[in-house]
Amino acid sequence: MKQLIISFELLIIAILVLLLLARVDQFYSASIDDIWIVVFSLAFITTGVIIIKSVIKKHSSIVQQRPSLINHDQMAKAGISDREGEILLLIDEGLSNEQIAGKLFIAESTVKRHLTRVSKKLHTDCRTGSVKKAKEMSILL
Structure with missing residues (x-):
């Protein structure tokens, strides 16, 4: 997310520089305005497409493995609460x-908090240890 914000900031700075260059141009006329509008429009469209592709690629890289089952009993x-069980899964x-x-659709800190609680309940030290213990206890099938 920080990279996205920084890239937008750099894009805005570049656009401001281009606008300043356009104003300084000695041959400033209506036809040059049209050219600048087209250039800026293409720059925004290209940037938008690149950002959308990178976001889609990032989210589609999540690999789905075999679905595990939760033994609620x-x-x-x-x-362990239902949400903690979801996170274990x-x-x-x-x-x-x-x-x-x-x-x-929760904060990463909330995920960490749930993991801490699960680790305490299962008497483990790490997330993989919690999953291993949950499988040993038949919580995850």
Whole structure:
């Protein structure tokens, strides 16, 4: 997201420089205005297409593995909430915290908070350990 903001800032700076150059031009006329409008329009269209392609490529790179199942009875015995179970399932599918947050429409810090709670409930130290323990306890099938 920071890269996107920085690229937009650089684009705006470049456009401002181009506008200043256009105003300084000694042969400033109506036909040159039309040319500048076309140039700026093409620049915005090209930039938009590039950004959209990179965003689509980034989100489509999430690999779907075999769907795991959640055993809700075992999950309740371990004291794991439904959302924590969802997050365990997504970790088992190989998603990062950022990808999980995007898929569940929550903040990445919320994902980390849920993982911390799951780790405490399952007495593990890391996310992969939590998934392994959940499989051992038949929470994830």
